[in-house]
Amino acid sequence: MEDRHSTGGPPHTTLVCSSIGPSSYEHSEPSSSKQQSTGVVTTDGGTMNRTFVTAIVMVAVLSPAIQPAADVREETHCVVDVIGERADGELIVSEPRCYGTFAGAMADASDGTLMLPASTRGAVMFADIDVAEAASSFTLGIHFDYFDGGGSSISISGTSCSGGWWNTGTAWHDRISSTYNGCARLRHYTNANMGGSFEDTKGVGTRDNLTSYLNNKADSVSYN
Numbered sequence: 437m438e439d440r441h442s443t444g445g446p447p448h449t450t451l452v453c454s455s456i457g458p459s460s461y462e463h464s465e466p467s468s469s470k471q472q473s474t475g476v477v478t479t480d481g482g483t484m485n486r487t488f489v490t491a492i493v494m495v496a497v498l499s500p501a502i503q504p505a506a507d508v509r510e511e512t513h514c515v516v517d518v519i520g521e522r523a524d525g526e527l528i529v530s531e532p533r534c535y536g537t538f539a540g541a542m543a544d545a546s547d548g549t550l551m552l553p554a555s556t557r558g559a560v561m562f563a564d565i566d567v568a569e570a571a572s573s574f575t576l577g578i579h580f581d582y583f584d585g586g587g588s589s590i591s592i593s594g595t596s597c598s599g600g601w602w603n604t605g606t607a608w609h610d611r612i613s614s615t616y617n618g619c620a621r622l623r624h625y626t627n628a629n630m631g632g633s634f635e636d637t638k639g640v641g642t643r644d645n646l647t648s649y650l651n652n653k654a655d656s657v658s659y660n
């Protein structure tokens with residue numbers, strides 16, 4: 437699961453590491469960093485060492501309460517509507533509408549025709565063929581941050597699989613790891629505007645992980 441970068445060990449693991457090198461201090465609060473740095477500079481005896489260690493332990497104990505979710509990337513599930521197509525084929529999409537759950541995004545993209553239990557994860561597209569088939573009627577594709585439909589998602593809501601392409605923009609730059617196909621062939625390109633190398637996912641209603649060739653590298657996707 438190399439792609440699951442947002443979840444690490446417990447907070448105290450990171451903080452123990454932070455006592456080794458200044459470069460890790462960015463994960464601590466400024467006041468804590470200052471306190472630790474002072475300990476390092478002035479310490480040359482046992483008493484100060486104990487103070488320094490105590491400070492680290494205190495930070496480790498307090499951190500979960502101080503920073504409840506600072507290092508956890510919040511999952512968002514967004515929908516964009518295809519509202520037009522430029523002369524060169526680039527899809528014109530609406531501003532994204534985002535939800536805290538995949539079910540919320542599906543309810544929006546389907547105009548209320550696909551109502552999933554709120555706890556339903558994006559992985560349903562990889563596990564439930566009925567849901568996957570239903571979604572092909574209102575999406576060109578759904579792209580996920582992690583493998584197997586995991587993590588955040590972006591749904592491209594539309595019905596025309598005529599080869600138009602979507603540029604991911606900064607929000608999804610080099611981020612797609614798995615894809616659900618609302619069209620027969622989705623081609624993922626390393627550059628915007630269908631540039632660079634590409635990898636296909638094929639079959640309406642199917643879903644695939646990208647291989648290392650394109651995983652976390654796509655900047656545009658075309659829908660055929």
Ligand SMILES: [Ca+2]
Nearest residue numbers: 581611612613
């Ligand atoms: Ca990813």
